[in-house]
Amino acid sequence: MKLLIFILFVTVSQPSFAQELRIGLLYSLKVKRVSINLHQGNYSVIGDSTDLGKLSSMIVDITGKNVKVSFNGTYKTFEKIIVIQDTVNSALNVKALSPTSKQHYYRDNLEISSDGSRLRVVNLVDMDNYLSGVVESEGGGGRHIEYYKVQALMSRTYALKNEHRHKKDGFQLCDGVHCQAYHNMLRHTPKIMNAVKATVGKVLVDQSNYLVASYFSANCGGQICDAAHVWNTSVSYVETFIDTFCIYTPQATWTKSIDKSKWESFLKTNYGVTEEKYGDKIYNFKQQQRSAFYIHPSLGVPMRDLRVKFYLKSTYFDTCLEGSQVVLNGRGFGHGVGLCQEGAMNMAKLGYDYTQIARFYFYNVDIIDSNQNNFFDQGVSLE
Ligand SMILES: [Zn+2]
Numbered sequence: 001m002k003l004l005i006f007i008l009f010v011t012v013s014q015p016s017f018a019q020e021l022r023i024g025l026l027y028s029l030k031v032k033r034v035s036i037n038l039h040q041g042n043y044s045v046i047g048d049s050t051d052l053g054k055l056s057s058m059i060v061d062i063t064g065k066n067v068k069v070s071f072n073g074t075y076k077t078f079e080k081i082i083v084i085q086d087t088v089n090s091a092l093n094v095k096a097l098s099p100t101s102k103q104h105y106y107r108d109n110l111e112i113s114s115d116g117s118r119l120r121v122v123n124l125v126d127m128d129n130y131l132s133g134v135v136e137s138e139g140g141g142g143r144h145i146e147y148y149k150v151q152a153l154m155s156r157t158y159a160l161k162n163e164h165r166h167k168k169d170g171f172q173l174c175d176g177v178h179c180q181a182y183h184n185m186l187r188h189t190p191k192i193m194n195a196v197k198a199t200v201g202k203v204l205v206d207q208s209n210y211l212v213a214s215y216f217s218a219n220c221g222g223q224i225c226d227a228a229h230v231w232n233t234s235v236s237y238v239e240t241f242i243d244t245f246c247i248y249t250p251q252a253t254w255t256k257s258i259d260k261s262k263w264e265s266f267l268k269t270n271y272g273v274t275e276e277k278y279g280d281k282i283y284n285f286k287q288q289q290r291s292a293f294y295i296h297p298s299l300g301v302p303m304r305d306l307r308v309k310f311y312l313k314s315t316y317f318d319t320c321l322e323g324s325q326v327v328l329n330g331r332g333f334g335h336g337v338g339l340c341q342e343g344a345m346n347m348a349k350l351g352y353d354y355t356q357i358a359r360f361y362f363y364n365v366d367i368i369d370s371n372q373n374n375f376f377d378q379g380v381s382l383e
């Protein structure tokens with residue numbers, strides 16, 4: 001009976017607007033062993049078609065293409081374990097044991113199987129419960145509700161646009177920054193859940209009614225960056241412009257020193273840019289506005305290559321030589337494309353509502369109700 005209810009739940013709830021999502025948990029950890037414990041409410045555990053009883057706690061191990069469950073003192077092997085809530089608002093604790101992870105908290109249902117080399121732990125979760133976890137993970141605690149609303153709008157748009165991103169893995173989105181962070185460390189606040197509810201179904205679309213690629217980064221450093229700077233692809237709704245809302249915030253500036261020899265070696269080895277040829281110029285650079293290339297495009301050194309090589313917070317930095325060190329004075333944190341989170345937090349504090357914040361960071365966009373539009377075939381991924 002439970003299995004039948006579960007099948008009905010999945011079958012009925014999946015197709016139309018994808019309000020129930022399949023989120024792959026702890027996937028990047030390549031988990032072999034996981035513990036699952038009841039947090040609140042009631043759950044039943046089903047192994048293939050066998051009802052194993054009520055959940056209090058259990059351990060699941062991978063064994064080839066199957067999973068082995070330790071439950072109520074017995075060990076049994078199944079193709080798939082389903083943990084299904086018997087009452088609404090039930091919640092579970094999940095903790096990887098090999099390798100180990102922190103304990104995470106999830107609402108709704110769980111499905112555990114093997115992909116042959118690791119456990120595939122999937123949270124079958126209501127969209128709004130998922131978004132509460134994402135907004136908490138991406139935005140942190142203690143923010144203004146209008147900021148949480150705009151983050152919920154962005155994250156919902158992202159989820160719908162990228163819902164096929166992990167199709168080959170057997171779920172829709174992963175819980176890491178590859179998709180959207182969904183850490184669920186039990187810091188949900190009523191304010192976050194209220195923000196998700198207040199924007200329920202709302203998504204950001206362009207003038208052709210296509211879901212926007214809802215880029216965001218921690219701090220743009222005072223200038224929003226065109227997507228072409230970062231991914232060699234332009235979109236009509238992201239333009240370069242000055243953002244004064246983030247320039248006095250915590251991550252507005254940074255500095256870093258790098259050995260001159262390492263800097264020169266990188267430029268020389270990869271791009272043939274040497275001190276003999278260009279002199280000290282290769283250590284001294286000022287960006288009045290965001291540049292895609294270091295010093296001059298003719299040198300062929302992309303700023304993003306420097307960021308990756310030297311683990312820099314952003315590509316928006318000046319350089320100068322001080323003794324044996326190249327000193328970098330940088331602005332911002334992240335790629336700087338789309339919504340600037342610290343700028344958005346500041347706008348919210350200053351009294352702007354979430355629609356005004358979204359329209360400040362994205363050009364010529366509309367906020368519409370996803371339940372009145374079918375976005376099912378718009379799944380596009382930026383790998
Ligand atoms: Zn992912």
Ligand SMILES: [Zn+2]
Binds near residue numbers: 221222247340342
């Ligand atoms: Zn900014």
